[in-house]
Amino acid sequence: MQDFINEFTLNFIDDNRYRYIAEGFVNTLIISFFAVLVGIAIGFLVAIIRSNHDKTGHMKVADVICRIYLTVMRGTPTMLQLLIIYYVIFASVNVPKILVAVVAFGLNSGAYVAEIVRSGIMSVDEGQSEAGRSLGLNYRQTMQFIVLPQAFKNVLPALGNEFIVLLKETSISGYIGLTDLTHGGDIIRGITFSAFMPLIVVALIYLLLVTGLSWCVNKLERRLRVNER
Amino acid sequence: MSDKILLEVKDLKKDFGDHQVLRGISTKITQGEVVAIIGPSGCGKSTFLRSLNLLEVPTGGSVVFEGNEITAPGTDVDKVRQKIGMVFQQFNLFANLSIKDNITLAPVKLGLMSKEEAEKRAKELLERVGLPDKAESFPAMLSGGQKQRIAIARSLAMNPDVMLFDEPTSALDPEMVGEVLELMKELAADGMTMVVVTHEMGFAREVATRVIFIDEGVICEENTPQEFFANPKNQRLREFLSKVL
């Protein structure tokens, strides 16, 4: 017991080392939150363009751009994307690392969200949009009020899962020298040379975050499902 | 019945790839008419009906609605569809919306009514179709017959000039067919112009003012229901009737 207290004091209390964890925690939350927003925005846009193209044959150029984007994002390691965006694309401009991370993870997540949402749109019966169109609603209105709400509900579990993956994936932010939660724990390890305490604590925090997120998604899902009985 | 021609179809053609489904259909639909369309499965009845509100884009010929050629390029299709109601075999109620919202969505979003007006109208329409207590329900909670009556109410909320029905009772359990046909009969009696693809020969005989038989993408025979059923002239129609009657 005394050992445990000593270890704890060494890793978190001395020199206020808990601050690395606290800073990392906040950064991880910021990166994840904004990356999710970017991912959703890109994902929905790409999904709408792609499914519109599949259905009508319009927007050929946009569809090709989307497909290239999807191929690149899903075909290369996320860490490499982060490094390239930081060291190549933003090399000559001075932008905060945290913004770089939001852009990188947002772009990456957008590709997965896009395919999830597209499958959601395809899962909505064609009759739903035909009914909308036959009343005189235009394509956008039909999408907005009828198809997308149903698509969203259908893919909510998959989206929740994607956000959990994203949250955990931000743990590679340390590679561009950003203090995220993982990197924060690792800095402490580097100072105190004790691995167990900081790494396990960091792991527990992730576990808590993920559990909380799953809980929220479940709750939202149940809320949306009320209408079906 | 007035003599005002609501819909005029001229030499309508529709191909899907090299499959010619409609091979030149011409007919006129006058205000107040109830036109029943019958024919063997796959003969193009749905395709014809869906061409009238351009859910299918014809590959040839034209459709004139209230004097405007709606198949002409540059037509505001959405505007046209506001005046042409459609009722589907599979009901297609919006699964994510309550019954009230199903009915009010289009009139409100298209700026034709305020939310209050639309809700008042929805209430009237629900009375009209005999489901006044279902406003807050969701489609999944209703029986097939109820869904179809709501679908008709949703269509009526747009105050259409003509209504298209594509086998409105074919997906229903037998005991629910009656309630939907009854409602359609009332609509017809109120003077609604209707084009109804149906397998219900009873409905065609009793309610329709004209019956059209389509086979292999052309109109083989059209006549008043009395003549149509008593003295079918076309050979294929006779075969068809001997099978379904």
Ligand SMILES: Nc1ncnc2c1ncn2[C@@H]1O[C@H](COP(=O)(O)OP(=O)(O)OP(=O)(O)O)[C@@H](O)[C@H]1O
């Ligand atoms: N989108 C489409 N693409 C290709 N072929 C189609 C399409 N829609 C319909 N067809 C074909 O056109 C023909 C006519 O179809 P349609 O649905 O109009 O027939 P129908 O008379 O309504 O038949 P049913 O009584 O079974 O409803 C069928 O052979 C069908 O396979």
Ligand SMILES: [Mg+2]
């Ligand atoms: Mg059909």
